[in-house]
Amino acid sequence: MFKKLLLFGAALLISASTFAQTNPAAEEAKTIPRQAEQLALAGYLVKYGYETQTALPLIQAVQIYQQLNVQPALDGEKTETQDAPVSDRISKTERPILSEEQLLADATTYADGNKILLALIKDCKGTTRGAAEGPVSHYARVRAKSTDIWRIRFRGGEAAYVVVSGDGDTDLDLYIFDENGNLITSDTNYSDHCTCSFTPRRTGYFCVKIKNRGIVCNYYSLITN
Numbered sequence: 404m405f406k407k408l409l410l411f412g413a414a415l416l417i418s419a420s421t422f423a424q425t426n427p428a429a430e431e432a433k434t435i436p437r438q439a440e441q442l443a444l445a446g447y448l449v450k451y452g453y454e455t456q457t458a459l460p461l462i463q464a465v466q467i468y469q470q471l472n473v474q475p476a477l478d479g480e481k482t483e484t485q486d487a488p489v490s491d492r493i494s495k496t497e498r499p500i501l502s503e504e505q506l507l508a509d510a511t512t513y514a515d516g517n518k519i520l521l522a523l524i525k526d527c528k529g530t531t532r533g534a535a536e537g538p539v540s541h542y543a544r545v546r547a548k549s550t551d552i553w554r555i556r557f558r559g560g561e562a563a564y565v566v567v568s569g570d571g572d573t574d575l576d577l578y579i580f581d582e583n584g585n586l587i588t589s590d591t592n593y594s595d596h597c598t599c600s601f602t603p604r605r606t607g608y609f610c611v612k613i614k615n616r617g618i619v620c621n622y623y624s625l626i627t628n
Contacts, residue, residue, distance in 0.1 A: 436628075442598075447596060448460040448463050448467075449568065450571050453509070461506045462507075465506050472538070484549055486549045495619040498570060545620060549614075550612050559604055559607070562602050565579060565598070567590075570595070575596075575614065577589060577599055579599055579610070579611055
């Protein structure tokens with residue numbers, strides 16, 4: 404079982420780097436930072452854990468978040484949502500925000516009393532965080548046939564990345580624009596796991612758009628450095 408999951412994780416890590424489609428004109432956008440690949444892998448583990456109702460993938464995802472010192476965002480920076488006509492939307496059961504606390508709570512349920520898994524969960528709960536210098540996570544819902552728009556600040560001269568992990572129900576596309584509305588890079592693969600990387604020439608705010616191609620909403624995490 405553990406060997407299968409390790410092989411599964413390795414395959415997902417390869418997929419995470421393969422999925423990202425970037426602007427050929429932006430040379431720096433071709434290489435996805437290792438940290439961003441690990442965060443993308445965590446997103447796949449979360450999806451797999453819920454699909455199979457198994458605890459270990461959820462625990463491994465939390466371990467990745469903790470190792471990378473992912474910090475929950477204190478303030479939301481979503482500026483607007485471009486909605487589709489009401490007729491294009493259908494209802495969907497509400498889902499909880501997949502914070503680390505929620506992942507560990509659900510992992511406890513899926514562990515079904517397994518002492519080894521429960522010990523791993525306990526270790527995760529006892530992990531202390533360092534200074535708030537890690538990636539920042541946002542949790543949101545993008546409506547059907549709609550686009551969420553975020554305004555996010557990145558530092559000039561440093562590799563920047565954006566990782567989006569959805570709930571698996573629809574296809575999400577990720578686009579990043581500069582302050583003048585120029586497309587810098589994008590990830591438009593046929594899934595709801597997107598990874599983009601670029602190096603800003605100067606410090607400033609960038610427009611991050613998450614487009615939902617499906618006919619139901621999608622609950623997603625947005626992680627940036």
